[in-house]
C-alpha cells in the first residue's frame with residue numbers, strides 16, 4: 176500500500192511535479208498526422224498544459240500555448256497562414272517558435288510584435304503520429320521504435336479515458352485480470368447480449384473463440400474454477416522497461432512465446448504488442464484524463480500499400496464503454512478486451528486511491544513497475560537521463576526489441592500475443608481491433624464476417640470516488 180504522498184508522486188503530471196518532470200523527458204504522441212489534413216488545428220491537453228497544434232499552409236507543424244497573447248482567444252480557431260497561425264480576433268500572427276510576427280491593428284512601424292512570444296514546444300512527425308516535447312533542452316531524439324519505422328500497413332485508433340494514466344498503464348503489469356475480467360465478466364456480458372452460445376469461452380485463449388462445446392459453456396461458465404488459470408507469471412527488468420512472462424494452463428514453457436519471449440512494457444507509458452505488433456500508448460493529458468492510442472502495424476496483404484504517406488494513415492476513434500441515458504451499461508461496448516479494461520480503469524475513479532488498496536502476491540508486477548517509475552523519477556531529480564531517452568542517432572535508426580534470440584519480439588511474429596496475426600483477414604470480435612478500418616477492409620475483401628459498429632459514444636460510467 177502506498178501513502179497518499181507516494182500516490183501523488185506517481186500520478187500528478189503538472190509542471191514541477193516529480194512524475195510531470197519524468198514525463199517531460201519524453202516525446203509524447205499528441206495526434207495522428209492525418210487529422211491535420213482535415214482540420215489544421217487541434218486543441219491539445221498534455222501534462223496539464225493547454226496547447227494548440229497546427230499545420231500551416233507551408234506544411235510546418237507548430238505547438239503553441241492555447242490562448243492568444245493579446246486578449247486570450249483560443250487559437251483552436253486560428254487561421255493557418257503560409258508562415259504560422261493567425262488569431263481570428265484581431266489577426267495577430269505567430270510562427271511555430273511562438274514569435275509574434277504581425278499585429279494588423281498596430282502601427283506598421285511598431286516594434287511591439289518583436290516583444291511578444293507565446294510558449295511553443297517542438298513537434299515532430301514519425302510513423303504517422305505527431306510527437307511533442309515539453310521538457311528541458313537539450314531536446315532528445317524522437318525514439319525510432321521498430322513499430323514506427325518498420326515496413327507495414329498502419330492505422331491509428333484513439334480514445335480519451337476519463338482517469339489518471341497510471342491505472343491504465345498498471346493494467347499491463349497485471350496479467351491476472353485476464354482470467355476474470357476478460358473471461359468470467361466477459362461471459363457475463365455475452366450472456367446479457369444473448370451471444371454466450373456463439374462466443375463464450377472458458378479457456379484463456381487470447382481471443383474469444385466459438386465454443387466447441389456450447390452446452391459446457393452455457394452450463395458451466397459460472398464456475399471461476401473452470402477458467403484456464405495462469406500457472407506461472409514472471410517479470411524481469413530489461414533495458415527499456417519490464418518484460419511480462421506468463422504461462423496458462425495447457426501451454427508449454429518451451430513453445431509459449433508469451434513465456435519464452437515475454438511481453439514488453441516500456442517506460443514510461445507504452446505497451447508493446449497490440450494490433451499484431453504495434454503499441455498501446457497512454458499519454459497523460461492531465462491528472463485525470465488519458466489520451467489512449469492504438470498504434471497498429473501489420474504486414475501488408477495483396478491490395479495494401481506498405482509505404483503509406485503519413486497523411487494517408489487512417490485514424491479512427493474507439494468508443495468508450497459507459498451507460499445510457501437511464502444509467503444502464505451499454506453492454507455492446509463491453510464485449511471486447513479494451514471495452515472491459517476501460518470500464519475497469521474508469522471505475523477505479525479519476526485517480527485510484529492507492530492508499531486504500533489491499534495488494535496480494537498476484538500484484539507483484541504492479542509493485543515492480545511502481546518501483547521502477549520511482550527510480551526513474553529519482554534519476555531525473557539527480558539531473559540524469561531516465562530509461563528510453565535517446566540522444567545518439569546511430570543508436571536510433573530502428574530500436575528493435577530483441578528477446579531470447581527472437582529479433583523484433585511481437586512485431587515480427589505472427590500472432591505472438593494473439594491480437595490477430597499481422598496478416599490476418601479476420602476481425603477479432605473480442606478486441607478493439609474490430610474498430611480498425613484496415614482490419615475491417617481486409618475482412619470485407621476476404622468475405623469474412625464484420626462485427627457491427629456499436630453506438631459510438633456513451634456517458635461516462637459512474638465512478639466510485641467523489642471527485
Ligand code: FES
Pocket residue numbers: 243244245246247248262263264265266267
Ligand atoms: S485576442 Fe488574439 S489578436 Fe486579439
Ligand SMILES: [Fe+2]
Pocket residue numbers: 346352353357512516
Ligand atoms: Fe485487459
